[in-house]
Amino acid sequence: MLAALTFVDRPPQSAAALAAWFEKHLVAPGWMPRPAHVTEGFSEQVTLAPPAAADPEEPELRELVGAARFRVLASLRAFMPPAADDRFLTAAIRAGRVRPAGDTALWEPCPRAEDLLSDIVLSLFAADILSYREFHDAYLCVCKTCLRIDFDPSTSGRTGCPEHQPTATVSVMRRSRPPL
Template sequence: MELMSNSLKIPMPGAAPTDLASRSRRLGWSARADAGRARSFVALRGRMLASPSLAGALHFMQVTNRPWEPHELRAWLDNHVIAPGWMRPPRAVREPGAETVALGELDERPEAVAVLTGRARRRVGSALLDFVAPDPEGKFLRAALYSARVRWAAVGDRSGWLPAPRESDFLSDVVLSLFAAAILSGPDIYQRHMTVCSHCGRVAFAQEARPSTAACPRCDGEVRWRVPLAGAGRRRGGGGTGEERA
């Protein structure tokens, strides 16, 4: 770029604009670009959370950070699995390593419900950690497809994956079917933006593909994502991640 001197109008090759107005314009363009990306991410996140399957899956993972009460499990099943038509009411709730609890006996067995939902949450978290790993195996997505816990549906000009869990499925597999339907409908979005805490299982979505820190805001655990920071280890501690809570 060539600039002209104010006095002699002689070309000055290689000169770079250093005046305050030029710097302000550059900063303004950068700020507008950042604001545009932020608005796009907020809009994208809004569309993602509008998915009934993702909303149900996230609700399960966020609420069960503490022991779950029987009425919470029943409400989750009713609102996020049965009412949308993903599955008929199960006779009992099952999970590997936990006692099976009949649906009609949830209120009488709060301790068993707490153990069962805790185990389910850990199993779901483990599957999601594999999905966001730098070299994922993708086991839970393949399992959802091969076991037909998700199905492809087309209504008019719209099509996508829907959850299709069975009443006999483990609770964790029911939750994973909700995640699988959402992820299969837009895998690139989840690969770029989804983060998972390796300690508490918190699922969130980061605006940037490479968050600048790796500390979970809820438990200070290690946050993992698909693409690790280049040339830097995962760090713990304060600092913003550009992360939006799910």
């Protein structure tokens, strides 16, 4: 889960940073082989191996990471109430990107190197949500406005954040309604 949150909060901005993220969070724990490149939907494959890209700004890598990050957050937002769309969980199971961890009730990610980057990150979220479903159903918050992820629904609900509070918006709308 830390790996997935790290990707969402501080998305890797270079091939070297993304390779390091893979190494630390997925390759070292034995969950997947080291990928030579990453891909995401429409975009071209971007290599993770040195030598570094010709353009030091690595715009293709950044764009790919941004697209993957957005797809991950959109899946998590759909998972929030009232829709509670958990198709990304069944998709991860059917595609074999998560598997039961030993004979416990826990799950672990097992993405393939050729999977979309977003599917790899989603497999990390899926393994944690499948392992701790009740916790996530109670505490996982994704702001529907800015897609911020949090684990404290007490102040802004599960679809808000400190800056975007659904309850506050509703009460303002009620107050502005003309009296009957």
